[in-house]
Amino acid sequence: xxxxxxxxxxxxxxxxxxxxxxxxxxxxxxxxxxxxxxxxxxxxxxxxxxxxxxxxxxxxxxxxxxxxxxxxxxxxx
Amino acid sequence: xxxxxxxxxxxxxxxxxxxxxxxxxxxxxxxxxxxxxxxxxxxxxxxxxxxxxxxxxxxxxxxxxxxxxxxxxxxxxxxxxxxxxxxxxxxxxxxxxxxxxxxxxxxxxxxxxxxxxxxxxxxxxxxxxxxxxxxxxxxxxxxxxxxxxxxxxxxxxxxxxxxxxxxxxxxxxxxxxxxxxxxxxxxxxxxxxxxxxxxxxxxxxxxxxxxxxxxxxxxxxxxxxxxxxxxxxxxxxxxxxxxxxxxxxxxxxxxxxxxxxxxxxxxxxxxxxxxxxxxxxxxxxxxxxxxxxxxxxxxxxxxxxxxxxxxxxxxxxxxxxxxxxxxxxxxxxxxxxxxxxxxxxxxxxxxxxxxxxxxxxxxxxxxxxxxxxxxxxxxxxxxxxxxxxxxxxxxxxxxxxxxxxxxxxxxxxxxxxxxxxxxxxxxxxxxxxxxxxxxxxxxxxxxxxxxxxxxxxxxxxxxxxxxxxxxxxxxxxxxxxxxxxxxxxxxxxxxxxxxxxxxxxxxxxxxxxxxxxxxxxxxxxxxxxxxxxxxxxxxxxxxxxxxxxxxxxxxxxxxxxxxxxxxxxxxxxxxxxxxxxxxxxxxxxxxxxxxxxxxxxxxxxxxxxxxxxxxxxxxxxxxxxxxxxxxxxxxxxxxxxxxxxxxxxxxxxxxxxxxxxxxxxxxxx
Numbered sequence: 001x002x003x004x005x006x007x008x009x010x011x012x013x014x015x016x017x018x019x020x021x022x023x024x025x026x027x028x029x030x031x032x033x034x035x036x037x038x039x040x041x042x043x044x045x046x047x048x049x050x051x052x053x054x055x056x057x058x059x060x061x062x063x064x065x066x067x068x069x070x071x072x073x074x075x076x077x
Numbered sequence: 078x079x080x081x082x083x084x085x086x087x088x089x090x091x092x093x094x095x096x097x098x099x100x101x102x103x104x105x106x107x108x109x110x111x112x113x114x115x116x117x118x119x120x121x122x123x124x125x126x127x128x129x130x131x132x133x134x135x136x137x138x139x140x141x142x143x144x145x146x147x148x149x150x151x152x153x154x155x156x157x158x159x160x161x162x163x164x165x166x167x168x169x170x171x172x173x174x175x176x177x178x179x180x181x182x183x184x185x186x187x188x189x190x191x192x193x194x195x196x197x198x199x200x201x202x203x204x205x206x207x208x209x210x211x212x213x214x215x216x217x218x219x220x221x222x223x224x225x226x227x228x229x230x231x232x233x234x235x236x237x238x239x240x241x242x243x244x245x246x247x248x249x250x251x252x253x254x255x256x257x258x259x260x261x262x263x264x265x266x267x268x269x270x271x272x273x274x275x276x277x278x279x280x281x282x283x284x285x286x287x288x289x290x291x292x293x294x295x296x297x298x299x300x301x302x303x304x305x306x307x308x309x310x311x312x313x314x315x316x317x318x319x320x321x322x323x324x325x326x327x328x329x330x331x332x333x334x335x336x337x338x339x340x341x342x343x344x345x346x347x348x349x350x351x352x353x354x355x356x357x358x359x360x361x362x363x364x365x366x367x368x369x370x371x372x373x374x375x376x377x378x379x380x381x382x383x384x385x386x387x388x389x390x391x392x393x394x395x396x397x398x399x400x401x402x403x404x405x406x407x408x409x410x411x412x413x414x415x416x417x418x419x420x421x422x423x424x425x426x427x428x429x430x431x432x433x434x435x436x437x438x439x440x441x442x443x444x445x446x447x448x449x450x451x452x453x454x455x456x457x458x459x460x461x462x463x464x465x466x467x468x469x470x471x472x473x474x475x476x477x478x479x480x481x482x483x484x485x486x487x488x489x490x491x492x493x494x495x496x497x498x499x500x501x502x503x504x505x506x507x508x509x510x511x512x513x514x515x516x517x518x519x520x521x522x523x524x525x526x527x528x529x530x531x532x533x534x535x536x537x538x539x540x541x542x543x544x545x546x547x548x549x550x551x552x553x554x555x556x557x558x559x560x561x562x563x564x565x566x567x568x569x570x571x572x573x574x575x576x577x578x579x580x581x582x583x584x585x586x587x588x589x590x591x592x593x594x595x596x597x598x599x600x601x602x603x604x605x606x607x608x609x610x611x612x613x614x615x616x617x618x619x620x621x622x623x624x625x626x627x628x629x630x631x632x633x634x635x636x637x638x639x640x641x642x643x644x645x646x647x648x649x650x651x652x653x654x655x656x657x658x659x660x661x662x663x664x665x666x667x668x669x670x671x672x673x674x675x676x677x678x679x680x681x682x683x684x685x686x687x688x689x690x691x692x693x694x695x696x697x698x699x700x701x702x703x704x705x706x707x708x709x710x711x712x713x714x715x716x717x718x719x720x721x722x723x724x725x726x727x728x729x730x731x732x733x734x735x736x737x738x739x740x741x742x743x744x745x746x
Contacts, residue, residue, distance in 0.1 A: 017320060023563040028323035029135035030565060031169045034316070036327075042354075045363040046461040051568060055168045056340070058350075058568040060457045062464070065563060 001073060003038065004050065004066035011039040012071035019068035031055045032069060078125045078236055079153070083146055083177060084161035085170050086132035086494070087450075087569035089189045093161055093219040094129045095577050097229055114149070122233060128155065134169070136176050137284065142494065144288070150180055151273055157183040157236035159228070164194045164201060164216070165346070165570075167338055171210075171330045172323075178212065178242045181274035183235045185213045187228050192218040197344040202337040209333045211243030220575055245276045247329040253321050256283060256310035260303050267293040283307055283318050350450075350570040357451065363458045370451075371477060374442040378435055379481050379512060386434030394427040413617050416610060417603070425602025428658055429594045429705055432484060437587050439478065439485045444582040446474075447492060448574030453566060460564060466546055467553030469564040472502040476545075479509030480538075483706040487713055488586055495562035501552055503713055507702040507727060508545035510538050513659035517697050520663050524678035525690040537698050544699060544734055589712070590705075597708040605657055627653060628669075641696060641735045642689030652696070658703045688746050692739035699731035 006012050014036045017027055031054060032038070041051040041058065049062040082097075084090040098117035119125040130149060131142035150158065160177050162170040167188075177184060188201060207214040213231055217224035248254040260279040268278035271292050281289040282303060295303070307318050314321050356362050377383070398419060405415050446452050452474060460470030471493050478486035486506045493499040518537060522530040553561070608627040612618050618625050623646075631650030638644055647669040655662040667673060672680045685693060701707065701724045711720040 023565070025135070025137050025319055026563055026565045028319055029137065029172060030567075031172065031327060033320060033323050033327055035324075041351075042358065044358065044457050044460065045360050046458075048461050049457060049564065051358070051457065055166075056342075057166045057169060058347075058570075059566060060453075060460075060568055061563075061565045062460070065565065 001071055002067045003040070003052070003069040003071050004063040006038075006040045006071060006073060008040050008042055010073060011037055012073045013037050014069060014071050016070040017068065018070065019065065023065055023068070027061075027065070027069070030059060037074070038071065078122075078157075078233070079128060079155045080119065080125065080157050080159060080232055080236065081128045081130055081150060081153075081155040082159045082161065083130050083150075083173070084132060085134055085163065085166075085173060085567075087567055088132070088161050088163040088166075088170060089219040090129065090132055090161050091578055091581075092575055093159075093187065093189065093217070093225070094127065095575075095581055096219055096222050096225050098127055114145075119229060122229070125233065127159075133173065135173060137286070147180075150177075150182060151271075155182070156239075157185065157232050159185055159187055159232055161187045161189050161219075164188045164190050165197075165199075165340075165344060167201070167340075168327070168330055168334055171333070172326055174210065175247055175326045175329065176280075178210065178247075179245055179274060179277040179280060181241050181245065181277065183238070183240050184242055185215060185228065185232045185235055186210065187219075187224075188214055188216045189219050191216040192221055192223065193344070193346060194340065197341050197346075199338070199340040199344075201339075206333065206337040209337065211245075245274065248325045249328070252310045252313035253325045256306045256321075259306040263299050263302050263306075264293055264295065267295060267299075270294075280322060283310075284322055285318065344570075346570045346572070350568075353571050354454065358454050358458060363454075367455060367458060370446075371474075374439070374446075375481055377442065378439045383435040383438040386438070387431045390434055391427070391431045394423070394430065398423040398427065413610075416617075417606060420610070421603050421606030422599070425606065425657065426594060426599055428660075429598050429602075430591075432482065432705060433587060433590060433594075435482055436485045436488070436590055437583050439481070440488075440583045440586045441579060443474070443478075443485075443489060444579040445574045448572065448578060450569045450571045452492070453568050456564075456566060457568060464564075466549035467557065467561055468498055468501060468549065469561075471564075471566075472498055472505075475502055476506060476509055479506040479511065481512055483507055483509075483511050483702050484590070484709050485586070487706060487709040488589070490713060494566075497557050497562060500714065501549065501557050503710060504552065504723060505545045505549055507706065508541045508548060508699065510541045510698055511659065511702070511706075513703070514697060516660050516663045518694065520666075520678055521681065521685075521690050521694055524681045525685070525687050533694070537694060540695065540734075541698050544730065548730065590709075593705070593708045593712070597711075598704055601704045602657065605654065609654075637732075638696075640739070641692045641732070642739050643685060643693050645684040648684065648693065652700065655697070656701065656704055656707075658705070659697075662697060688739065688742045691742050692735040695738045696731045696735040699727065699734055701727045701731075 001012070003012070014032060014034050016034060017024060017032055019027065036054055038052050038054040041053055043050050049060050050066060051058060051060050082090060082094055094115070094117070097119055099120050115129040116126055119127050128149070130146045133143045133146055136143045136147040149155070158177060160174050162174060174186060188203070191201070194201065201216065203214050203216055213235060215224055215228040215231055217228055219225065248257060257276070257279050260282055261275045264278045264282060265275040268275040278289060278293060282293070310321060311317055316324055357366055401423065402419050405418065455474055456470035458470065459473040463470055463472055475486050475489040475493070478489055483506050486509070487503045490499045490503045493502060518534050519530070522533045526533045605627070608630065609625055610617060611626055612622070612624040613626055613629060622628060627650055628646060630653060631646040634649045635644040635646050638649055647666060650669060651662045651665040654665040663677065666681070667677050670677065670680045707720060707724060710723055711717060714720055714723070
C-alpha cells in the first residue's frame with residue numbers, strides 16, 4: 001500500500017521511499033525513511049495535499065508524492 | 078570573529094538571532110542568487126559578527142538553501158557554528174546537526190524551546206547528549222532570553238580554542254560504516270586539498286553530490302573504487318545510497334534520543350495546534366476563515382489604519398511642502414529650482430512615501446501570520462489551486478497582496494523557500510491589478526460604461542488573473558522548466574509571535590523601502606520632472622505644454638499605440654507618468670487636457686471610443702508596474718538586466734493583449 005491510500009487517522013510503517021532526485025532526498029531528510037511510523041492526520045479542504053505526523057512533528061506533502069512511499073498499515077490493537 | 082547561525086526552519090533561529098544582536102543589521106544577498114543572509118554585530122562582543130543563514134533541514138546540494146549554507150561554511154570559514162535545535166522536535170533537528178558536525182568546524186548546539194519541553198514534563202540529559210555528539214550543548218529558550226548569555230560565552234570560547242567536534246563517526250559497524258571508511262581513505266588527499274574533512278567529503282561523494290565530486294578532482298580509478306564500495310553497501314544494506322546514509326544518521330539519533338530525552342508523546346502545544354486546526358484547516362471552514370482573515374488584514378491595511386496613516390503622512394508632507402514653498406517664494410529662489418524642489422522632489426518622493434504606512438501595517442499582520450504558523454496552513458489549504466500553474470500554496474498570500482499593492486507583495490515573496498518559486502511569483506504579482514489602478518478604471522468606466530462599472534472592473538481583475546495564469550504556464554515551460562521544488566513542508570505548532578521579531582520585520586521592510594524611496598525612486602522623480610518641465614532646447618515650459626520633452630516623447634510613442642486605437646499623445650504621455658505611480662495617469666490626463674477630474678470623463682470621450690477605451694484599460698491593467706514596484710523587483714532579482722527584461726516583457730504582454738482585445742472588440746461593437 002502507498003501512503004496516499006492510507007485512510008485518515010490510520011498509522012503505518014514506511015517500507016520503502018521511492019521517487020527520485022530532489023523530492024526523494026527531501027523526504028529522506030525530513031525523516032521519512034524505512035521503519036518510521038507515520039500517521040495520516042487529514043487531507044486539505046480541496047482533497048490534496050495531506051497532513052501526516054511522524055517523529056513527533058507534523059508535515060504536509062502532496063498525494064502524488066505520497067504515492068511514491070510504500071507503507072505497511074499498522075494492525076488495530 | 079564570525080559566527081554562523083544554522084538551524085531548521087521553525088527552530089526559533091530568527092528569535093535567537095534577534096536576541097544575540099543589536100539593531101545594526103545588514104541584509105545582503107549571496108552572490109548570484111537571491112538567498113539573503115543577515116549579518117549583525119553580536120551584542121556585548123566587539124568585532125564579533127553573527128551571520129544568519131537560511132533555515133534548512135539538510136545540507137544536500139540539490140536544495141538551493143542547503144547548498145548556500147554548505148558553501149558558506151566551506152568557503153567563508155566562519156570561526157564557529159551555532160546550531161539551533163528545537164528540543165520539542167529533536168529527532169528531525171539533529172539530522173542537520175550530524176551533517177554539520179562532519180564539516181569539522183568549532184560548533185555549539187543551542188537546544189532551544191527547553192521551557193516548552195519542560196512545561197510538558199520532558200527533559201534532556203544535556204551532559205550525556207553533549208558527550209554523545211562530541212560538541213558542547215547549551216539549553217536555551219530564545220523567546221524568553223534564557224541561557225542566551227551562557228550560549229554566546231561558550232560559543233566565543235569554543236571559537237577561540239578552535240575546539241572541533243570530538244567525533245565525526247556516527248555509524249555502528251556494518252556495511253554503511255565500511256563503505257564510508259573505504260571512501261574516506263580514497264578521498265583523503267583530495268579532501269585535504271580543498272580544505273574539507275575527509276569524512277565529510279566521503280559522505281557527500283556517497284550521496285552523489287556532484288559539486289563536491291567535481292571539486293575533489295578524483296581520478297577514474299578512484300571513482301571506480303568508490304562506486305564499487307557504494308554498490309557493495311547498497312547490496313548488503315538493501316538500501317540505496319541516499320536512504321542508507323539517512324538511515325544511518327536517523328538510527329544514531331534514535332539511539333541518542335532514547336538515552337537522553339524524556340518526552341511526552343503529545344505536548345500541550347501539539348494538542349492546542351490540533352484543536353486550532355480543527356477550525357483553520359477544517360474541510361468546510363478553512364477557506365471561509367482564510368477569506369475572513371485576509372479580508373480583515375486588507376481592510377485594516379487599506380482602509381482603517383494604513384490608509385489613515387497614509388492620509389496623515391500625506392497631510393504632513395503637504396504641510397511641509399507648503400511651508401517650504403512659501404519660504405522659497407519669500408526667499409525669491411529661481412523659479413525653475415523652486416519648481417524642481419516643490420513639483421519634482423517633494424511631490425514625487427512625497428507620493429511614494431505615502432506607501433510607507435501601508436507597507437508597515439501590512440507587514441505587521443504578515444509577520445504575525447508567519448510567526449504564528451498560519452502561513453504554512455494557508456499553503457496547505459491553497460496548494461491545489463496553485464499547483465496547476467507550477468507553483469505551490471506558499472505563493473498564494475504574496476499574490477493576494479498584489480491586489481492591494483505590488484510593492485509589499487513582491488517583498489513578501491522573501492518567505493518562499495525556493496528561489497524558483499520566489500522569482501516566478503514575483504513575475505506574476507504585477508498581473509494582479511493593484512489598488513492604485515482603481516482611479517484609472519473609475520474614470521474610464523464613468524466615461525464609457527456608465528452603470529456597468531462593477532462588471533467592467535470585475536472583468537479587468539479576472540483578465541489580469543487570466544493573463545497571469547497564461548504567463549505562469551508559459552514561464553513554467555520555458556524559463557522555469559525543470560523540476561519544481563517539491564512541496565514537502567513542515568506544519569509547525571502554533572506559537573505566540575514574538576513582539577521583537579514582528580517589529581524587526583516591520584522595521585526591515587520599512588527601512589528597505591525608505592532607502593529606495595530616496596535613491597532610485599528619487600532619481601526617477603527628478604528625471605520625470607525634468608522631462609515634464611523642459612522643452613528640447615532646455616527652456617522651461619508650463620506643465621501642460623505640448624512642447625515639453627515628455628509631450629514630445631508622448632507624440633513620438635503615439636504611433637506605437639495606433640494599432641490599439643489610442644494614438645493621442647496625451648494618453649501616451651499619461652502612461653509614461655504612470656511609471657511614477659498609477660494614480661498619475663489620471664492626474665496627468667487632467668493637466669494635459671486642461672480639465673478637472675470631474676470633467677475628465679467627458680473630455681476623454683473626445684479622444685477615445687468605447688472600443689479604444691477597452692484596449693486602453695487593458696493596457697493600463699497589464700503594462701509595467703510603477704517605479705516603486707520596479708525598484709522592489711530589482712532588489713529581489715538582484716539584477717538590472719533581468720529587471721529591464723521584466724519591464725519590457727510586461728509592456729509587450731500588455732500591448733499584445735490590448736491589441737487582441739481591440740481586434741475582438743471591433744468584431745463585437
